Amino acid sequence: MSVAALDPAREGRGDFDWSARFSRFAVYAVLVFAALVFLVPLMSMVFTSLKDMDEIRGGNLLAPPAEVTFSAWVKAWSEACISVQCDGLAPYFINSLLIVVPAVIISVGLGALNGYVLTMWRFPGADWVFAGLLFGCFIPFQIVLIPMARMLGIMGLAGSIPGVVFVHIVYGIGFTTLFFRNYYASVPKELVKAASVDGAGFWGTWWHILMPISWPIVTVAVIWQFTGVWNDFLFGVSFSSGGSQPVTVALNNLVNTSTGVKEYNVDMAGAMISAFPTLFVYVVAGRFFLRGLMSGAVKG
Amino acid sequence: MTTLAVENLKKNFGSTQVLKDIDMEIGTGDFLVLVGPSGCGKSTLLNVIAGLEKQTAGQVMIAGRDVSNLQPKERDIAMVFQSYALYPSMTVERNIGFSLEMAGVDKAVRAERIREVAELLKIKDLLKRRPSQLSGGQRQRVAMGRALVREPQVFLFDEPLSNLDAKLRVDMRIEIKKLHQRLGATIVYVTHDQIEAMTMATKIAVMKDGIIQQFGGPKDIYDRPSNTFVATFMGSPAMNLLSGVARKAGSEWVVDHGSQQVAVPRHIDVSALREGQEVLLGIRPEAVHLTAEVAHDDRIDQVWEFERVIDVTEPTGPATLALFEIDGTEFHASLSGDAVVEAGHSYAFTADLAKALVFDALSEQRIAHVDEAGASEADQAA
Ligand SMILES: Nc1ncnc2c1ncn2[C@@H]1O[C@H](COP(=O)(O)OP(=O)(O)OP(=O)(O)O)[C@@H](O)[C@H]1O
Ligand SMILES: [Mg+2]
Numbered sequence: 309m310s311v312a313a314l315d316p317a318r319e320g321r322g323d324f325d326w327s328a329r330f331s332r333f334a335v336y337a338v339l340v341f342a343a344l345v346f347l348v349p350l351m352s353m354v355f356t357s358l359k360d361m362d363e364i365r366g367g368n369l370l371a372p373p374a375e376v377t378f379s380a381w382v383k384a385w386s387e388a389c390i391s392v393q394c395d396g397l398a399p400y401f402i403n404s405l406l407i408v409v410p411a412v413i414i415s416v417g418l419g420a421l422n423g424y425v426l427t428m429w430r431f432p433g434a435d436w437v438f439a440g441l442l443f444g445c446f447i448p449f450q451i452v453l454i455p456m457a458r459m460l461g462i463m464g465l466a467g468s469i470p471g472v473v474f475v476h477i478v479y480g481i482g483f484t485t486l487f488f489r490n491y492y493a494s495v496p497k498e499l500v501k502a503a504s505v506d507g508a509g510f511w512g513t514w515w516h517i518l519m520p521i522s523w524p525i526v527t528v529a530v531i532w533q534f535t536g537v538w539n540d541f542l543f544g545v546s547f548s549s550g551g552s553q554p555v556t557v558a559l560n561n562l563v564n565t566s567t568g569v570k571e572y573n574v575d576m577a578g579a580m581i582s583a584f585p586t587l588f589v590y591v592v593a594g595r596f597f598l599r600g601l602m603s604g605a606v607k608g
Numbered sequence: 609m610t611t612l613a614v615e616n617l618k619k620n621f622g623s624t625q626v627l628k629d630i631d632m633e634i635g636t637g638d639f640l641v642l643v644g645p646s647g648c649g650k651s652t653l654l655n656v657i658a659g660l661e662k663q664t665a666g667q668v669m670i671a672g673r674d675v676s677n678l679q680p681k682e683r684d685i686a687m688v689f690q691s692y693a694l695y696p697s698m699t700v701e702r703n704i705g706f707s708l709e710m711a712g713v714d715k716a717v718r719a720e721r722i723r724e725v726a727e728l729l730k731i732k733d734l735l736k737r738r739p740s741q742l743s744g745g746q747r748q749r750v751a752m753g754r755a756l757v758r759e760p761q762v763f764l765f766d767e768p769l770s771n772l773d774a775k776l777r778v779d780m781r782i783e784i785k786k787l788h789q790r791l792g793a794t795i796v797y798v799t800h801d802q803i804e805a806m807t808m809a810t811k812i813a814v815m816k817d818g819i820i821q822q823f824g825g826p827k828d829i830y831d832r833p834s835n836t837f838v839a840t841f842m843g844s845p846a847m848n849l850l851s852g853v854a855r856k857a858g859s860e861w862v863v864d865h866g867s868q869q870v871a872v873p874r875h876i877d878v879s880a881l882r883e884g885q886e887v888l889l890g891i892r893p894e895a896v897h898l899t900a901e902v903a904h905d906d907r908i909d910q911v912w913e914f915e916r917v918i919d920v921t922e923p924t925g926p927a928t929l930a931l932f933e934i935d936g937t938e939f940h941a942s943l944s945g946d947a948v949v950e951a952g953h954s955y956a957f958t959a960d961l962a963k964a965l966v967f968d969a970l971s972e973q974r975i976a977h978v979d980e981a982g983a984s985e986a987d988q989a990a
Contacts, residue, residue: 498693501660506754507681507710516706520697 357381357576364572380573384581388574390561391550397578399551400558404538404585406469407554411476412533418477419484419529420522424514426485427492428500438489444482449542460547467549475547476537484529491525492518527593534589555582610672611636611794612657612762617666619652619818626652628818630666634811637792639785641805643841644815650798653815654764657796659683671761681710686755690767692747694739694754701735704753725753728787745776752784756791765797769804781807802842806830814838831963832980836972839890839965845929845940847890851969854885863889863966866935870912873961877976886969891959893929896941898949899956910961917954930955 352369357380359373367374386396425431426438456475457466465471495518503513544554553561559582563575612634619627626649634640642650655661657668659680667676668683675683686707694703701722702709708718726732729749739747748768755763768784769777785808788795799805805812805826812829814821814837822834833839833847840846852865854872861872861881870889872878881887891912899913914934922929923945930941930949941957949955966975 496691496693498689498691499695501655501658502687502689502693502754503695503706504660505658505680505685505687506707508706512710517695517697 353576353580357573357580359573361569361571361573380571381577381581383571384562384574384578388562388571388578389565390558391565397555397558397562397581400553400555401581403469403548403552403558404554404556407472407476407544408534408537408585411473411480411537412530414473415477415480415484415533416526416529418481419486420488420519420526421514422481422485423488423490423492424518426489427495428497428513428518429510438485441482441485444479445486449479453542453546457546467547467552469548469552472543472547472552472554475543476533476540479543480533480536483532487525487529487532488522491522495521531589531593535586538586609636610634611638611670612640612796613667613669614653614657615667615669617653617656617668618664619649619656619661620664626818627656627663630818630820632813632820632823634794634796636794638810639788639795639797639808640811640813641809642796642798642813642815643800643802643805644821645841646800648815649818650815651766654687654766654796654798657762658685658687658764684761685764686758686760686762687764688751688755688766688768690770692739692751692768692771694747694750696739698738699735700731700737700739700742700750700753703739703750704735704757707754707758721757722753725757728756729753744772745780748772748780752787756787761794763793763795765795767798767800770800777801777804784808802844806842812842814841816841832974832977833965834974836888836890836967836974839967839974843892845893845942847892847965848896848937848939849888849890849967850934850937850939851886851888854881854883854887854966856883863887865889868912868914871910871961872966873910873964875962875977875979876966877978877980880975881966887975888967888969888972890965890967890974891961892963893940893942894927895960895963896939896943897958897960898943898947899958901944901947902958910964912959912961913956914959915954915956918949918951921949921951 348370355372356364356369358376358378359367360375360377360379363374384397385401386398387394388396390397390400422441426434460466460471460474463471463474465474499517500513503517508516538554539556540554541556541560544557545560548554548557559578562578610633614630614632617627617630618625630653632640642653644650652661656663659668659675659678659682663676667674669675670683670685680687695706698706704725705718705722708721713721722735723732726735729752731746731749731753734742734746734750739750742750748771751768765784769780772780781804787793788808797804797808809826811823812826813823814829816837822829822838824832829838830842833842836849840849850863850865850870852863852870855862855864855869857869861876861878862869863872872881916932916934916939918930918932920931922931926945928943928945928947928949930943930947932939932941943949967973968975
């Protein structure tokens with residue numbers, strides 16, 4: 309909707325509508341300003357990461373690099389010293405991948421299954437189970453840190469990647485269940501009845517009938533979980549140790565390393581490397597936001 | 609041969625009794641229509657037969673087999689849902705073949721069956737499409753195809769035409785009837801529409817509050833409804849019911865309803881009447897004519913003639929409906945389409961009593977006909 313259309317009474321007047329013009333201009337001005345507020349720091353980051361230290365020390369923070377160099381990126385990726393090791397962010401980046409992939413797949417899968425059971429195969433007390441899961445969504449992370457650390461210790465997962473994965477799955481199930489339950493609640497029950505008459509069982513109905521129409525909500529759940537898990541710092545710093553730390557924790561250590569000079573270009577490159585996967589997921593997953601997947605199931 | 613039998617079936621949802629002691633039996637090739645007002649339990653009955661809901665008590669037998677505790681897929685039934693419930697992610701082809709796919713039928717055999725069904729339903733050109741790319745009528749056909757492909761013992765239809773527009777509904781009604789005649793399939797069909805019920809059924813079950821009020825052929829149900837509920841439910845406009853008192857005038861019985869007395873038609877078994885009994889005289893709107901239009905040589909020998917001022921007329925094309933009042937009761941007459949009548953004017957009417965019915969006002973049960981005397985109503989219906 310265009311801004312001018314917000315006030316239909318103004319339209320249709322013969323003379324030139326200065327007031328509509330002005331309000332449109334004002335809105336764009338605000339939007340451009342807001343965009344700049346976000347883009348200028350990003351631009352500064354990109355520029356800084358492409359400069360060498362001499363140029364940074366001598367030049368303007370907002371000026372483009374006089375000479376483009378990728379050495380800071382290379383250093384951040386594979387050479388920078390984090391704590392005592394000097395292998396860059398790469399090993400921690402891989403840790404993060406090892407955490408995020410199973411955590412997202414398992415929590416989204418379980419959420420879909422929960423949503424399916426809670427809507428289509430309702431059992432006595434289903435509402436209480438759902439209420440319990442929902443409640444789990446609202447427990448602040450900080451409260452569970454110590455009990456969770458104890459749990460992981462008992463399970464023998466303390467300080468390991470599987471331990472961090474486990475925590476993320478447990479925390480994610482509440483949200484993913486909520487997403488899928490609400491989505492499946494809008495799916496006609498007759499679809500499931502029809503499948504059951506056609507001979508599809510519990511799993512067959514889920515796999516053949518519901519999953520193919522679940523892509524919009526799978527996308528939402530994956531983006532939500534991926535961003536949450538990848539950007540997590542608290543669980544990572546609490547439940548992992550040394551070699552199993554995720555990239556967010558490593559980035560923090562990289563930036564806070566106090567020895568030697570502060571290499572702003574390496575810090576900036578490292579920050580962007582750490583942020584890149586979430587950006588990637590948004591762009592790729594956004595394509596799966598297909599509309600109207602459910603249309604045609606029931607009458608026009 | 610009995611294909612479907614339902615015995616002493618009860619279904620409760622919590623403390624609500626939705627089905628109360630349903631008993632019925634239909635043979636191979638029967639087309640049973642379940643009719644009844646909204647909420648009377650038609651869909652519930654169908655779901656219990658399909659195995660989608662578990663009965664509280666009683667049995668469902670299909671082809672001589674007790675299927676009461678079997679899964680839907682093991683019952684040898686197919687169902688067409690009111691909303692069609694086509695699988696949105698699958699092509700028409702896969703929608704139709706899905707049950708065979710689940711049963712592990714060989715791909716080539718499947719394709720052949722799908723082709724046959726598509727030909728039968730004239731949807732061969734639609735096989736590659738998805739449900740969202742189909743019109744309402746086409747979706748309806750696909751939903752039928754999904755049922756037909758299985759060749760089950762019993763087809764269950766839950767108001768399959770109620771989402772279609774009037775014209776398409778009539779077309780599909782005829783097609784379903786043709787299909788039934790051609791395949792000799794056994795069908796249980798739920799509908800709100802009593803025209804559908806009358807035109808398609810070989811057997812009709814009229815339900816109310818979880819009880820079958822009457823079970824019988826369409827003609828039985830229409831001409832000899834067992835009570836006032838069935839009498840007024842089937843037929844549009846509904847049968848007129850005039851309240852009165854049964855009296856014996858000489859050797860003749862009459863229904864005395866205040867201003868007038870109407871002779872009890874000869875086909876009514878008067879031995880069941882008592883002097884002073886409160887009764888309802890049932891006359892269908894189409895049995896009422898303008899006296900001016902009744903030809904003298906007509907063989908209408910039992911008539912009731914009266915004059916009334918018409919309150920409202922409703923020309924429908926083939927008929928003109930006239931509404932007036934008789935002693936405070938609304939009365940409908942379905943006159944010929946050419947009848948020239950105007951609201952506010954008085955006309956002479958002749959009601960043909962050859963098919964008039966008498967009900968006991970208290971029990972609302974119909975007083976038996978002479979030819980039914982002795983024989984019970986149940987035997988008549990069967
Ligand atoms: N799952 C359920 N839980 C509780 N009550 C139910 C349930 N399903 C149906 N009912 C009740 O059972 C009664 C019969 O419902 P049913 O759907 O069989 O009616 P129907 O005859 O098919 O009506 P309609 O013509 O409107 O489709 C209704 O009063 C309904 O509220
Ligand atoms: Mg229903």
